[in-house]
Amino acid sequence: MVNTTEMKxxxxxAGNWKMNGSLVANEALLQALLQGIxxxxxxxxxxxxxxYLAQVQSLVDGTSIAVGAQDVSAQPQGAFTGEQSAAMLKDFGVRYVIVGHSERRQYHGETDELVAAKTAAALANGLTPIVCIGETLAQREAGQTEEVVKRQLAAVIHVNGHCISEIVVAYEPVWAIGTGKTAAPDQAQAVHALLRAQLHxxxxxxxxxxxxxxxxxxxxSNAAELLAQPxxxxxxxxxxxxxxxxFLQIIAAAR
Known part of the structure; x- marks a missing residue:
């Protein structure tokens, strides 16, 4: 019998393509991934x-690659032009959805409360939310990392505490996203340990x-060392x- 705890x-x-891709490029990328994975x-x-959800779902259906979306509405349906509901995403075979990415918080004004509501919408429809939290460079330099990440996670726990074990958390220091800068393994581990204690x-x-x-x-180049942290x-x-x-090299390092 499979040990479900170990599976979990x-x-x-999880790859976040952000606003990149085309029909041709997506197919070439996924074919290369499937050939090497x-x-x-x-x-x-x-x-x-x-x-591209429909295209990607058709290309990876039945493979070891799952489909995720990059955002979800907190609303179930209605007059919310440009939004997509969790039920719609589920209709397309989506398994994961990124919630509260720093770019959404920064460019679209998403609050901790909205992120918590989006998390709830995803969970209610059987999707696994990847809840993003992280501090800016100014906040880190001011010694506010712990305060910021705990506040962001607390908002999600407050609304979703009854099923918090079903979420995925992503610690993304804003100062290290797309900048080439990376938290040292011990820096990243320290914040992850803090979040683990909060979740506990x-x-x-x-x-x-x-x-x-x-x-x-x-x-x-840095995945193996980061992924070795407890x-x-x-x-x-x-x-x-x-x-x-x-991407294949990172996947290979995740054991």
Whole structure:
């Protein structure tokens, strides 16, 4: 019999394509990934722009790569032009959805409360939210990292405490996203341990099974060292997820 606890604790490598891709480029990238992925030791997902969900789902259906979306509405349906509901995403075979990415918080004014509501919408429809939290450079330099990340996670726990064990958390220091800068492994581990302790307070024995990903410029050269840290359970990968050799190398490091 399969040990479901072990299955749940498998590392997760999720690619965030952001606003990149085309029909031709997507197919070439996914074909290269599928040719090289073999039988990965970790779970793998690609979070793609909404227009490409149908294409990507058709290309990876029945494979070891799951489909993720990059955002979801907190509303179930209605007059919300430009939005997509969790039920719609589920209709397209989506398994994961990124919630509260720093770019959404920065450019679209998403608050901690909205992120918590989007998390609830995803969970209510059987999707796994990848909840992003992280501090800016100014906040880190002011010594506010702990305060910021705990506040952001607390908002999600407050609304979703009854099923918090079903989320994935992604720690993404804003100063390390797309900049080439990366938190040192011990810096990242320290924040992950802090978040684990906060989750333990909310989820007790289930906290150990909640995956906490690192998402600040993880790439092929630094993935192994970051993934070796005790509380880093995978990665949310930006630019490197658009390069098949790099993404495959990160997947191979996630054991």
């Amino acid at each position: 604790k498998k590392k997760l490598i 073999g039988a990965p030791a970790c779970d793998v997902a690609v979070c793609v722009p909404a227009p 307070h909310a989820a007790n024995e289930h906290a150990a099974g909640i995956r906490i990903l690192y998402g600040g410029s993880m790439n092929a 509380d880093i359970d995978g990665g949310l990968i930006g630019g490197a997820s658009l390069k098949a050799p790099d």
